[in-house]
Amino acid sequence: MAATLKCDTIQNASSSTANLTLDASGNATVGNTLVMGSSFKRNRIINGNMYIAQRATSATVTAGTAVPTASTGYPCLDRWYVYSTGANVTAAQVAGSGSNKNLLQITGAASVTAVGVGQRIEQLNSYDLAGQTATLSVNLANSVLTTVTWTASYANTADTFGTIGTPTKTQIATGTFTVTSTLTQYTTNISIPAAATTGIEILFTVGAQTSGTWQIGNVQLEAGSVATPYERQIYSDQLAQCQRYTYILPAAASGLYFQAIGAVNSGGVGLAGGSFPVTMRAIPVLTVSATASNYQIYLVNGGTTSSCTAVSLNGVTNTNYFLLQLAWSTTGTAGQVLWFSCSTAGSPAIFSAEL
């Protein structure tokens, strides 16, 4: 039977304000947050489900607090920095369960006194949260410890948070989750102050993880006071989001792996460049193997392959385009086309513009 319900407001019996207000123009205004079974572009955390691991799927975290910087402190999973004190730990992308494909797992070690896992949200992606209530949700499990501390902070100046040892950030709020060895979702509301227009950091920490494992997944920070379901994204979209902060020219497991095209400047010096897939947050730094011979140039006319003697970043590199400065051991002709490649697994060229 077709019917029309005519009213101005719809209000929960226990609420003091209307959940939904209907006006004469056909508009509907939601009193608080519209909670959907699924959502889009709500999560301010990038790679919260731990899918993207451009650098590596597992790495040792060297103990210390002089991290993170643009190129240090990010061991494996994109956008997530990890630090430890007392002793090194291992950070790895591991398999999840159910609908959670991946988790970030920290494996403890003797003498560890603290471990932290954090993400810094740049100003452009968090500015509007200032003065609002936000909700943090996260899946956590720890096989040994029962307390995980969360801390939200904002940068003292835009996108500049300092390091763990020398922070330049202001704490917004902190609290604890009592966790078990079973992966469980935890949520909390955070009142973001009006001053927090400069970027927001979410940091999870544990104490002496001297053994066992700590797992983290499906991290979400969203506007409003309700934790909505984790916002899943198409993999390629999520990869592009990560590449704003880190872009890698991968190395081949075997054979040569083409990375960039360029030309000889003179003698054994040349330049090779390319475009970044997305505009990077800032002009990136370049990290390469200290063993320059892990990289090669191929002089197209003549068919000569030579090992590099130096690989560095040319100063014209910007947020959209990179230019590598190369040197090698044989003489080329000015203007001769060259290919830059890498043949050694584990020697990727990494462009970093992390916070």
Next chain:
Amino acid sequence: MYKVTLDAITQQLNSIERDNGDGTITYILPDPANADYQAYLAWLAEGNTPNPYVPPPEPAPLTPQEKLAAAGLSVDELKTLLGL
């Protein structure tokens, strides 16, 4: 810890090289928004000075045969060209 590098063309200051001590080297450009550059500036402010630029080794000069090959010529073609 830090060393300056020069631009291959202009021979002017190019980037800052940082040996990470783990088998990798990081090259830093002067972008104030980059935390690695900020760390370099802090290091300078402490009174430190970067190591000077060290040019890469000169490549071996081409042999006459390599020069011919680079020009796409064979010895016979060169002889023909020169009327020998």
